[in-house]
Amino acid sequence: MSLKPLQSSLLCLLVALSACGGNDDGLPLFVDPIDTQQPTFSLAVSDAPVDGLSDVILCFSSITLTGESDDLVMQVGDADFGITANDLCLDDTGNIVPNAVGINLLEYKGSEFLSLVNDYTIEAGHYAQINLGMTDGSYAVDKLDYSKTPIRVPSNEIELNGFSAVENTDVGFTVEFDLRKALTAPEGQTGYILQSDGIRIVNNQQAGDINGLVSETLLINNLCEPLADIHGNPAAVYLYQGTQLDIDTLADNDGSEGVAPYASSTVYFDSSQTLYPFEIGFVPFGSYTVALSCNISDDPEMDDEVSFLDVKEVTIDENKPEGSVDFEEGYE
Template structure:
């Protein structure tokens, strides 16, 4: 850029008429008033389920003083295409919906819902995900149950989109926190307590293996017939070198509550693997347990087998952290 500009400046000093007249004034480029917005979703899986399908209808940015910026599935060029996954009680496909199985988006995998949207720049008060009926959870025994969201909306604090910038955000569904059984076991609710909105340019990913010997010594379940079933779980807490007895569960009141968690699963051959995606860069304490009961709305004290400190750095490739 500098090498290209310098000869042009020298040429203008010799012949001003070639640069727009003799006044010596130049026209400044217009100040940008818009930003580019990208939005995708990812997931940390939940124990005991083989599918968690959420039916998305639109994505909205609100509270910028310029009206709602709405992106309707299947109706806006920058929004994701609809599919036939979401159906009403009569079995009919619901228009302008995209059903996404969050269980298929573990770790660093994600699915885009908005790509390349041009929006007025500014500080948005809320990011809203408008859902429809038809969401469901499929349990490991093959049965299905309705998955509902109060008012069919998930509301999060909105992002700041500065003029001229390109911004990509990922909504991470930590289903071990977000999926709650309703009273009377009539289905499940998806709550915003297990959602994290992160700036995709400022995150990293973790993955690793858990030693079979470590699991065996703790009497954890090994080599299940169904590879999708967890044998243990890895929890992540903000801050390094945290004492194990200060680490709590998803519904507890311990000094340190989980930032994220993920199941450990057998690969069918010899490895027990986990992956935690879309983690804000920083220092964390990671800990592994073979206790799989962790209700998001009640305390379930956990016994950890081992903990380690890890510094997550920005990058697309997952960092390796083994136990």
């Protein structure tokens, strides 16, 4: 008995991927289902440079993704982890911390990065949080006398926002350490503390970078110093979300003015080209104001006196992920 049109339509709906009709044998034609793949996860680290330090070594031990049912933990030393353990992390007795990797953030400035884990297969779903497990042994090295100062990470953990992953997609993020904001030296305490305020996570597919040059004439005319010195930074740049901002409302890293900086970086002397460049990497797509200052000293826990020489505006998006800003004249 032949199927009625409605019954035939229902059969097509139930098999979903079948082709209604028949072959020479009168059998329905079926199409193979579309192959689906689990999503992959990648995570890297990068840094905005800090004043006065030649090395900033942070000691990592794990990455944990907080899932809807179970947590996914990736340990240093696992085959799927992007980098292996090294001997840079020492405990209080001078012994090497096992299953830990020390990373010098100042080797990955601006748009440069180091992959912690790359294309790691994960289950589709929502992950409420990304946690970076840290160990003892982090430290900073002074640029002039090479003295070491320990860095403490509260609870030995850095907590970052989560994400959702769907099948057939690759999700990739970069953890950007804005050390001018994150690295603090509280009065009465020994060493530095790494604060979460200066750490942000950025979706790599929705971010670009901002770079530029500062003219030597502008620096000289405004008595910025030291010039032509690879050990010092003559100026700093601050990045603010939005445009058409009043320069008097722009704050430093803990200022009381109305507009707080999204990120900041230093201007340095490039002796190979006799130039004064800067770069801020992994900036989410959007419109920004970039402000230039000769006031290098900026305690992230104090409202410092920071004045700005000039401001520029820049927009980065998927069509133009690299923004260029050059400072040649003073603010008018």
